[in-house]
Amino acid sequence: MPAAFRRRMQSATLPESNPMSxxxxxxxxLTAFAALxxxxxxxxxxxxxxPNPYATVSGVWGQLPEGRTWGSLSAVYxxxxxxTMWVAERCGQNTCAGSSLDPVMQFxxxxxxxxxFGANEILWPHGIFVDREGNIWVADAAYIGExxxxxxxxxxxxxxxxxxxxxxxxxEGVAGTDEAHFDRPNDVLVAPDGSIFVADGHNPxxxxxxxxxxxxxxxxxxxxxxxxxxxxFREPHALAMDSQGRLFVADRYNNRIQIFDQEGNxxxxxxxxxxxxxxxxxxxxxLYAADSESNTRxxxxxxxxxxxxxxxxxxxxxxxxxxxxxxxxxxxxxAEGVAVDAYGNVYGAEVGPRMLxxxxxxxxxxSRR
Numbered sequence: 444m445p446a447a448f449r450r451r452m453q454s455a456t457l458p459e460s461n462p463m464s465x466x467x468x469x470x471x472x473l474t475a476f477a478a479l480x481x482x483x484x485x486x487x488x489x490x491x492x493x494p495n496p497y498a499t500v501s502g503v504w505g506q507l508p509e510g511r512t513w514g515s516l517s518a519v520y521x522x523x524x525x526x527t528m529w530v531a532e533r534c535g536q537n538t539c540a541g542s543s544l545d546p547v548m549q550f551x552x553x554x555x556x557x558x559x560f561g562a563n564e565i566l567w568p569h570g571i572f573v574d575r576e577g578n579i580w581v582a583d584a585a586y587i588g589e590x591x592x593x594x595x596x597x598x599x600x601x602x603x604x605x606x607x608x609x610x611x612x613x614x615e616g617v618a619g620t621d622e623a624h625f626d627r628p629n630d631v632l633v634a635p636d637g638s639i640f641v642a643d644g645h646n647p648x649x650x651x652x653x654x655x656x657x658x659x660x661x662x663x664x665x666x667x668x669x670x671x672x673x674x675x676f677r678e679p680h681a682l683a684m685d686s687q688g689r690l691f692v693a694d695r696y697n698n699r700i701q702i703f704d705q706e707g708n709x710x711x712x713x714x715x716x717x718x719x720x721x722x723x724x725x726x727x728x729x730l731y732a733a734d735s736e737s738n739t740r741x742x743x744x745x746x747x748x749x750x751x752x753x754x755x756x757x758x759x760x761x762x763x764x765x766x767x768x769x770x771x772x773x774x775x776x777x778a779e780g781v782a783v784d785a786y787g788n789v790y791g792a793e794v795g796p797r798m799l800x801x802x803x804x805x806x807x808x809x810s811r812r
Contacts, residue, residue: 493750493751493759493760493761493762494761494762495761495762495763495764496761496804496805496806497761497763497788497789497802497803497804497805498802498803498805499766499800499801499802499803500800500801500802500803503798503799503800504554504790504798504799504800504801505530505548505550505554505556505799506550506554506555506556507556508556511535511544512535512797513532513535513797513798513799514532514533514534514535514536514537514797515532515533515536515537515793515794515795515797516530516531516532516533516568516780516792516793516794516797516798516799517568517569517570517720517721517779517780517792517794518530518531518532518568518569518570518571518581518582518780518792519571519780519781519782519790519791519792519799520571520572520573520579520723520782521573521782521783521784521785522549522573522577523573523574523575523576523577524785525783525784525785525786526551526552526784526785527549527550527551527552527557528549528550528552528782528784528790529547529548529549529571529573529579530547530548530550530571530792530799531546531547531548531561531565531568531571531581532546532548532568532792532799533546533567533568533586534546537586537588537794538566538567538586538588538590538591538592539563539565539566539567539568539592540566540586540590540591540592540595541590541592542562543562543563544562545559545560545561545562546561546562546564546565546568547559547560547561547565547568547571547579547581547602547606549604552784552785552786552788554801558604558605558606560602560605560606561581561602561606564600564608565581565583565600566583566585566586566591566592566595566596567583567584567585567586567596568581568582568583568584569582569583569584569627569628569629569630569645570582570584570628570629570630570631570642570681570682570780571631571780572630572631572632572633572682574633575633575635577604578601578602578603578604578609579601579602579603579604580599580600580601580602580631580633580639581599581600581602581631582599582628582629582630582631582641582642583595583596583597583598583599583600583628584596584597584627584628584629584645585597585616585618585627587627593616594615594616595615595616596615596616596627597613597614597615597616597617597618597619597624597625597626597627597628598611598612598613598614598615598625598628599611599612599613599625599628599631599639599641600612610660612625612639612641612656612660613625613628620650622654622662622665623662625641625643625650625654626643626644626646626649626650627643627644627645627646627649627650628641628642628643628644628645629642629643629644629645629678629679629680629681630642630679630680630681630682631682632682632683632684632690634684634688634705635688636658637657637658638655638656638657638658638663638705639655639656639657639658639660640653640654640655640656640682640690640705641653641654641655641656642679642680642681642682642692643679644676644678644679645678645680646678647669647677647678647695647696648669648677649669649678651667651668651669651670651675651676651677651678651679652665652666652667652668652676652679653665653666653667653676653679653682653690653692653703653707655705655707664706664707665707666703666707667679671697673701673709673712674701674703674707674709675697676692676694676697676701677694677695677696677697678694678695678696679692679693679694679695680693680694680695680719680720680721681693681719681720681721681722681780682722683722683723683724683730684724685724685728685730685754685755686724686726686728686754688704688705689702689703689704689705689710690702690703690704690705691722691724691730691754693719693720693721693722693732694719695718695719695720695736698714698717698718698742698745699712699713699714699719700712700713700714700716700719700722700732711757713757715750715752715757715759716730716732716734716750716752716759717732717734717737717742717745717746717750718734718736718737718741718742718745719732719733719734720733720734720735720736720775720778720779720780721733721735721778721779721780721781721792722781723781723782723783724754725783725787728753728754728755729751729752729753729754729783730751730752730753730754731749731750731751731781731782731783731789732749732750732751732752732781733748733749733750733777733778733779733780733781733791734746734747734748734749734750734765734777735747735765735775735776735777735778735779735793735794735795736774736775737770738770738771738773739771740771746762746764746765746770747764747765747767747770747776747777748762748763748764748765748777749762749763749777749778749781749789749791749802750762751763751789763789763791763802765777773795774795775794775795776793776795776796777791777793778791778792778793778800779792779793779794780792786804787804788801788802788803788804789801789802790802
C-alpha cells in the first residue's frame with residue numbers, strides 16, 4: 444500500500460500561461476507533441492496529442508443493494524489511504540427529496556459496498572471531501588426543481604466515518620449572501636491546517652464566491668463576485684489544493700481554472716484544462732480535471748472528458764475522452780466529479796448517465812478492478 448497516499452494540500456509556482464506537453468513517461472510522443480504545439484493552438488494540441496493511458500472498466504462500477512439503482516452523482520473522493528472510495532449520489536434520481544435512501548456510500552476498490560448513511564440529511568449532494576482524519580464533508584446544493592423539499596439544503600455537513608454529524612455550516616433550507624449562509628454551495632475542501640474552504644453558488648449569476656472558515660467553523664473571509672476578471676467567478680464548481688497549498692477553483696462558465704493562495708490572492712488562470720466541473724490533485728501533484736459540458740455552444744473546439752496534467756507546470760499529459768457521440772444534444776455527460784485511488788485508477792462520477800465509472804491504468808501492475 445502506498446505510504447503517503449495524498450499530499451494534496453500545498454502549492455507550487457505556476458506560470459500565468461505555459462505550454463502543454465506530454466510527460467516523459469510517454470516517450471517518443473513528447474517529440475511529436477512539441478512539434479505540433481509550436482504550430483497549433485494550445486487547445487487543439489492538447490486534445491489531438493495527449494494519450495489515454497487508461498482502460499475503461501466495463502459497465503457501471505460499484506455494487507448497490509438489490510433493487511437500488513444509481514442516481515445522478517457528482518461527488519466521489521478517496522479515503523485517506525486511498526484504499527476505499529466515498530461517493531454521494533442523489534438517491535436513484537436527481538434529488539433525494541421524498542427518498543429514505545442513504546446518499547453517502549463507501550466502497551472498497553473491488554466495488555463492494557462497505558457502509559452507507561445520510562438518509563434525510565442531504566437533499567442534493569454535489570461536492571464531497573474526506574479530510575485527513577477520515578471525516579466526510581458534503582456540500583448540499585439544494586436542488587431547485589421538482590420534486591424538491593422545502594427547508595433542506597444550502598449547507599455543508601461534516602460526518603464521521605460512522606455517519607454521525609460533527610458540524611454543520613450554513614442554515615438548513617435557508618439561502619443567503621451573508622457570512623452565515625450559502626446559496627447552493629458546490630464544493631468543500633479542508634486544508635492541512637484545518638481551514639475550511641467552500642465554493643458557493645451553483646448558478647453563473649449566483650453568489651460566486653469562495654468562503655474560508657476556521658477549523659471550528661468560524662467565518663474568516665470571502666472573496667469573489669460575478670464576472671470574468673481575475674478573482675471573479677461564474678459558478679465556482681469544484682475545489683482542489685496542490686502540494687504547496689494553492690487553491691485551484693474550477694470556474695466553470697468562464698472555462699478556466701483560477702489559482703489562489705489561501706488568503707484569496709489571485710495567482711494564475713489556466714484554460715488548457717477546458718470547461719471544468721470537477722477537480723482532483725493527487726500526492727504527486729497530478730491534476731485531474733473533468734469536463735462534462737463542452738460542446739459547440741458552450742466551449743467550441745474542446746472535447747468532453749478527463750484532462751490529466753501537472754499541477755506544478757500546467758502541462759497536459761493525458762486525456763480520457765467522453766464516449767458520448769453527440770455532445771451538442773447532451774446537456775451533461777462524462778464525469779462531473781473525479782477522484783483517484785491509491786493505485787492511480789481514476790473514478791468519474793457522472794450526472795447525466797447516472798453512473799460511477801472506473802478507469803484503470805494500463806501500465807499498472809495492480810488495478811483492483
